[in-house]
Amino acid sequence: VALRRPLVAGNWKMNGFRASIAELRSVAAAVAGGAAGHAEVLVCPPFTLVAAFAAEPREPVEVGGQDCHAKPSGAHTGDISAEMLKDAGAGAVIVGHSERRADHGESDAVVHAKAVAARRAGLVAIVCVGETRAEREAGHTLEVVRRQLDGSVPEGATAADTVIAYEPVWAIGTGLTPTTADVAEVHAMIRDRLVERFGAEGQGIRILYGGSVKPDNAAELMAVANVDGALVGGASLKAADFLAIAGVY
Ligand code: PEP
Numbered sequence: 001v002a003l004r005r006p007l008v009a010g011n012w013k014m015n016g017f018r019a020s021i022a023e024l025r026s027v028a029a030a031v032a033g034g035a036a037g038h039a040e041v042l043v044c045p046p047f048t049l050v051a052a053f054a055a056e057p058r059e060p061v062e063v064g065g066q067d068c069h070a071k072p073s074g075a076h077t078g079d080i081s082a083e084m085l086k087d088a089g090a091g092a093v094i095v096g097h098s099e100r101r102a103d104h105g106e107s108d109a110v111v112h113a114k115a116v117a118a119r120r121a122g123l124v125a126i127v128c129v130g131e132t133r134a135e136r137e138a139g140h141t142l143e144v145v146r147r148q149l150d151g152s153v154p155e156g157a158t159a160a161d162t163v164i165a166y167e168p169v170w171a172i173g174t175g176l177t178p179t180t181a182d183v184a185e186v187h188a189m190i191r192d193r194l195v196e197r198f199g200a201e202g203q204g205i206r207i208l209y210g211g212s213v214k215p216d217n218a219a220e221l222m223a224v225a226n227v228d229g230a231l232v233g234g235a236s237l238k239a240a241d242f243l244a245i246a247g248v249y
Contacts, residue, residue, distance in 0.1 A: 004206050006039040006222070007163060007229035008246040009126060010236025011066060011094060011210075016045050021052060026239035028058035031246065039229060039249035042092055043236070047080050054089025064092035064126070067100055070113035072120070082114075082121035092124035094231075096152050098169045101128075108151025116154050119161045126163045126231065127152050129190075130211070133170035141168075141182075142189050149193055157197075159204030164190055165231040171211025173234060180224050183209055187226035215244035222248050 010027075012020075024043055031041045044064040045053050053063045069079040085093055095118060096111030111127065118125035129148040131141045145166065153162060166186050171177050178186075187207050194202030209221050210231030221227060235241040 004159075004204060004228045006249050007042060007206050007208060008036060008039050008242075008249070009042040009064070009092075009094075009163075009165075009208065009229070009231050010044060010242050011097070011231055011233050012043070012045045012049075012237060013066070013099070013233060014046055015237055016049055018049070018052060020045070020049065021056060023237070023239045024053050024056060024058055024061070027242060028056070028061045030239070030243050031061050032059065035243050036246035037249035039246055041246055044092070044094055050085060050090055051088040062091040063089060064094065064123075065090050066094050066097065068093045068095065068114055068117055068121075068123075070110070070117045072117070082117040082123050086121045086123055090123060092126060092163075093118050094126045094128060094165070096128045096148075098128060098130055098167060098172060102169075108148055111148075111152040112154055115152060115157075115162070119154070124161055124163060126165050126208070128165045128167050128210070128231070130167040130169050130172075136168065136170065141186065145186055146189060146193060149190060150197075153194075153197075155197075157194075157205065158201050159206070163206045163208060164194070165208040165210045166190060167210035167231060173212070175212050175214075177212050177217060177221065180220060183221060183224045183227060187224065191226045213245055215241055218245040219248045 042062040065085040068082040095114040115125040131144045206228035208229045208231045213230045
């Protein structure tokens with residue numbers, strides 16, 4: 001089994017102003033001092049802050065985008081390409097977050113194209129998948145997540161260019177989390193499918209859990225088999241909370 005370095009990624013969503021760089025500085029200083037153990041730490045602020053965050057002395061913390069367009073450039077008013085994120089200093093980009101899928105009607109095919117764009121630009125794609133409450137209650141979780149995974153993750157995905165984030169839609173921003181047994185079941189299915197498609201490389205692809213990860217539940221969730229880190233929304237906005245989560249490593 002390949003050794004997977006845990007990744008703790010913060011998704012700031014549509015939050016943050018230039019003054020928020022203070023939070024990044026706190027996170028970076030603590031991580032440089034060993035606060036995240038052996039985990040890799042990534043902060044994904046809104047587009048307006050990517051270049052400023054990237055320009056900060058923030059090693060070893062990486063900066064990422066929250067979305068990108070599939071095309072490298074062109075007549076797409078308001079959109080940002082993966083190449084632009086790379087140029088701004090990003091190392092990664094979240095694609096297919098459930099808020100993008102819901103607010104912007106992004107299909108698996110669109111998410112797939114964005115993951116391909118990320119690779120083309122030299123960014124790590126964090127591909128998000130997850131079932132709604134209705135889908136879970138109907139017993140369709142594994143089938144839905146597998147379909148999203150197959151449809152969204154491009155051929156030739158590698159451990160170096162792809163990360164999966166399992167984020168049950170009903171757990172995002174709600175304070176609700178699945179049981180550890182439920183998380184284990186979905187992550188095991190994702191692992192099996194990645195290995196089926198990508199062989200040994202699939203063993204190395206990290207699978208993050210996301211959805212109401214907080215300082216008080218992080219240790220339990222991160223200890224689940226095949227959970228290789230966290231995608232953190234609300235709790236990533238405060239340096240102390242985010243560091244407490246990364247601190248489980
Ligand atoms: C997210 O937006 O990816 C997320 C997991 O949000 P929260 O941690 O706030 O549930």
